[in-house]
Amino acid sequence: MSKQLKADLMLLLITLGWGVSYYLVDLSLEDMGSFTLNANRFLIAFAVAAVLSFPKLRNVSKATLMYSALLSVVLVFVYIGATFGIQYTTLSNTGFLCGLSVIFTPILSSIIYRRLPDRKVIFVVTMSFIGIGLLTLTDSLTINYANLKGDLLSIMCGFMYAIDLLITEKAVKKDDVNPFQLGVFQLGFTGAFNLVLAFVFEVPHLPTSPHIWAPVLFLAVFCTGIAFIVQAVAQQYTSASHVGVIFSLETLFAGIIAFVFANEVLTAKSYVGAALMITSIFVMEIDFGELKKIKMNKMNQEQ
Template sequence: MCALTVVITPILTFFIKKEAPNKKLILVFILCLVGIGLMTLNGQFKPALGDILCIMGAFAYAVDLVITDKAVHKEEVNAFQLGVYQLGFTGLYMLVLALLLEKPVLPSSPGVWESMLFLSVFCTGVAFIVQVVAQQYTSATHVGVIFAIEPVFAAIAAFLFAGEVLLPRGYLGAALMMAGILIMEVDFKSIFTKKDTPEELKLENSKE
């Protein structure tokens, strides 16, 4: 459900920046939305409490993508510094909330420390700073679509490390989402449109 960012981001972009998605992106949104549903909803297609919390998280992340998109396209903003500030202040806020709402408990084994360091440095620090820098060269909607395939990679990791297997509809959902990403990234028009050879271009220029 966290991948619903792909749907929420273009809606926010439309209302905030007055930018409507093109027909190609609308098709991609539909494919990703159906794929997410097939992969994440339970057998009765009823969302659980965890799903609702994930939807709230997806909305918050979509807001972050749109705000970051507006910020990084300003000349006076350094994208790398912005990413560092975002992580720093988020960590500070979460530390305060953790101290207020919970009793701090340190990891009990070296393995847990190693996992925490890996998750905090690579999966959080490096990943999110790179994302902010990369948003200089694309749109928030595009980033949201890319993040839609997160459940696909999660399913692959779950299979490799935990032996979890998807239901048939889960594989169908993953295929639809990957198809959506392929449609978004590949310019099929240029592939199937015949390009003039240098000789043909010279002939056309001579006729003119």
């Protein structure tokens, strides 16, 4: 198994957790505001990561801290879009539209690096775009204006997360940036920024009951701490475009969780969109050139 495939599988597991996170965020928002929730989940994640890996965090470089702070600013906007989006639209819509990072990532990458994406990426992005459209639009393929505010916030989440992926891709390729430290310190900075915003706009507090502590801890440890550290490390071995496509499955997982736990029913059109999303992942992961070589070698051996 190649390092890229291992990295992609790790990212796929993270994506499953993030699909669950929309429902858990919805539960947590019954007890606290959005900035308070994000401060709790990121600061708890940072505390756990720092305690468990303190020896690895010593001798951190200025470049690592700089990129950690920069990524944290981007993540604040990512989570403003995600958490406020949940309050103004359905869980399914939030999950689906946040998945637009799969569209924004290769587009922004092409603009920044002044190069066209290869044909397979264009094909996969097109499939994903159609899939997301089928999952989010009404049966008449029009915008649901009742959810427009939440949908726009969710789209902002997808756009900002595409920026996060591209900055992370650039950062982890630098010799003086430690990917693991980058993943940990961005948790601390993001939590601190959200805590400041919580004091400005809300009354920050810890969860007030066990049934709120449970989702907050899961969000903090798995969906935040492990997720962002693994993402930073895994992006050494795969591209931002690959990550964006894998993370688009978050929309599918979010829809399934919303159906099972929040009784949000998908239409037949939505299931077609989900099938396109899954297919796009397999198309991205399969190396057709390598398969062709294997087939040709097998035919030559048979001859």
